[in-house]
Amino acid sequence: MTPTLFQYLTISLLQIIVILGFVMTLVPLLTFAERKVIAYVQVRLGATRVAGGLWGAQRGRTHQSRTLTGGLNGLMWFLGRVPVFSILRGLPMFIADALKLLTKEDIVPTDADKAVFVLSPALAMVAAFTVFAAISFAPGALFYFPAKFPFLGGLPFNGFLTDLNVGLLFILGVASVGVYGIVLGAWASNSKYPLLGGLRSAAQIVSYEVPLTLSLLVPVVLTGSLNFNEMSTRMAVDVPANGLVGIGRTLLMFVGFFVYTTCGFAETNRTPFDLAEAENELVAGFHTEYSGMKFSFYFLSEYASMITVSALAAAFFLGGHYLMPFGLQHVWNHFFQHSSNAFLAWTCMPSILWFLLKIFFLLFCFLWVRATVPRYRYDQLMNVGWKFLIPYTLVMFVIAALLRYAA
Amino acid sequence: MTSSLLRTLIPFDIYGGMKLTGKYFGKVLRQANRGAKRTHIVVEYPEVPTTLMPRFRGRLQMIKDEQGEVKCVCCLACEKICPTQVITIEKGKKEGRKTPFPVRYDFEMERCIFCEFCVESCGFDSIILNHQFELAAYDREDFSHAMEGGFQNMFDTTPVGHYSVASDD
Ligand code: SF4
Ligand code: SF4
Numbered sequence: 252m253t254p255t256l257f258q259y260l261t262i263s264l265l266q267i268i269v270i271l272g273f274v275m276t277l278v279p280l281l282t283f284a285e286r287k288v289i290a291y292v293q294v295r296l297g298a299t300r301v302a303g304g305l306w307g308a309q310r311g312r313t314h315q316s317r318t319l320t321g322g323l324n325g326l327m328w329f330l331g332r333v334p335v336f337s338i339l340r341g342l343p344m345f346i347a348d349a350l351k352l353l354t355k356e357d358i359v360p361t362d363a364d365k366a367v368f369v370l371s372p373a374l375a376m377v378a379a380f381t382v383f384a385a386i387s388f389a390p391g392a393l394f395y396f397p398a399k400f401p402f403l404g405g406l407p408f409n410g411f412l413t414d415l416n417v418g419l420l421f422i423l424g425v426a427s428v429g430v431y432g433i434v435l436g437a438w439a440s441n442s443k444y445p446l447l448g449g450l451r452s453a454a455q456i457v458s459y460e461v462p463l464t465l466s467l468l469v470p471v472v473l474t475g476s477l478n479f480n481e482m483s484t485r486m487a488v489d490v491p492a493n494g495l496v497g498i499g500r501t502l503l504m505f506v507g508f509f510v511y512t513t514c515g516f517a518e519t520n521r522t523p524f525d526l527a528e529a530e531n532e533l534v535a536g537f538h539t540e541y542s543g544m545k546f547s548f549y550f551l552s553e554y555a556s557m558i559t560v561s562a563l564a565a566a567f568f569l570g571g572h573y574l575m576p577f578g579l580q581h582v583w584n585h586f587f588q589h590s591s592n593a594f595l596a597w598t599c600m601p602s603i604l605w606f607l608l609k610i611f612f613l614l615f616c617f618l619w620v621r622a623t624v625p626r627y628r629y630d631q632l633m634n635v636g637w638k639f640l641i642p643y644t645l646v647m648f649v650i651a652a653l654l655r656y657a658a
Numbered sequence: 659m660t661s662s663l664l665r666t667l668i669p670f671d672i673y674g675g676m677k678l679t680g681k682y683f684g685k686v687l688r689q690a691n692r693g694a695k696r697t698h699i700v701v702e703y704p705e706v707p708t709t710l711m712p713r714f715r716g717r718l719q720m721i722k723d724e725q726g727e728v729k730c731v732c733c734l735a736c737e738k739i740c741p742t743q744v745i746t747i748e749k750g751k752k753e754g755r756k757t758p759f760p761v762r763y764d765f766e767m768e769r770c771i772f773c774e775f776c777v778e779s780c781g782f783d784s785i786i787l788n789h790q791f792e793l794a795a796y797d798r799e800d801f802s803h804a805m806e807g808g809f810q811n812m813f814d815t816t817p818v819g820h821y822s823v824a825s826d827d
Contacts, residue, residue, distance in 0.1 A: 295686075295699070296686075296698050296700040619683070621678065639667075
């Protein structure tokens, strides 16, 4: 059943709302997770209560005062005794964070280039969010509208927005626009720290774009496609003609995963490559002059691109919508496809669950690395990019071509 | 040669660091509740009272002996040694007491740096720095301590201290 144009547009709108809602809720949760993960790694507890007294004066112990925040603190104080849920203490803090950013005064420096200053955070955010148009969260339809559903009955609700045949090119191209947001914002601030941060960021992102794209060429060469869905499916379940090629492919994907994530860290300006906002040298880097909502646009775009990088790594290297990473799914399928155990048979099927789990794990890795690896010096950063990652990826590319030839 | 090349090509050090931090993350994640056994080093301060180290230097406090008599004999050693000069003593007499008696012993905490020189210089063990650390106040007068009068008492705790205790030991 093919939808009419109007039905198609309605479904697309719903999908956009769902995907944007997913990303927009994930980002604040991620900031909370960042606090907690880094605190736990440093043997601390992180945020465990909400400060201040909303609706009423705060007095006495924080969890006993008769205010909204006091009540929340009391609840969280109780949660502290429950082993698993004690992680959730301090969760309302992310609402407080959002409220703080929303109500903060928005300062535009006097000598700033006003138009560019206002537009560049929007540019960064649009670039970071448009990428989700080509990422597919589930390979096929997520669910079908029930037949009785008004107007949309019987139509599929897909796990992706568009099934572009050049999806990867689209993602890489649009994601690269984000650097304009950073550089233009830095330049428009008319201040030296942002300018230095922006220049660094430009050099860094342009350098790391090369190995990032080269490492993504490995799945392109192996699958012979640029379509996101097709690539991730074929990387996961393609059965190579002979065993040696399969082993080589798995090893290649294993190494490629690490190389790609390293480049991804640099692309998203995350530690250990967050030289654009090196606090001890550049105050806060390119967003020094930004405050309030404009700052949170940069913030949102950084976290959204973290999700993008995780999604790409999960799709092309960790098996995408299938359970097993590194193209091992065909081995798994070989053993369990015709298993009588319903659960084991189900694990051979693609599911949005595996994909989301992999994304969450990779996002956790982002925070884990931030808590572990110190920031690189600038020349070290360039050395890692040009002297190690580009030769690595070139070698990987040649091996991928040989494997393709052998298969 | 080979091993150094290998170390350059494969970041073993990062792997080691990640293993260490991952270990701590797992430990704290399992014991983040207020159980008997806990890994994290955080004391949830306002709710949970802390145990202070015996040599913790809190607010200056005067001690009385067994008869309830002020031990200070007005040798003025503490007043002289205090680097910020926040102690003011006035020598006086009290009937039935052989040694001089401090008529006035003022201590202005707002400038005290809690160096404990005064306590060390006192040969009569008549003052200590107690274990009180919640010393913030809304009024400047609340930082002035004296033996009597309108000021905070040198023998008692400050009223703002809800959670920390003054001790005589
Ligand atoms: S602790 Fe130091 S600064 Fe404070 S009263 Fe004693 S000698 Fe003076
Ligand atoms: S050093 Fe001791 S005895 Fe001497 S004046 Fe100070 S408190 Fe009194």
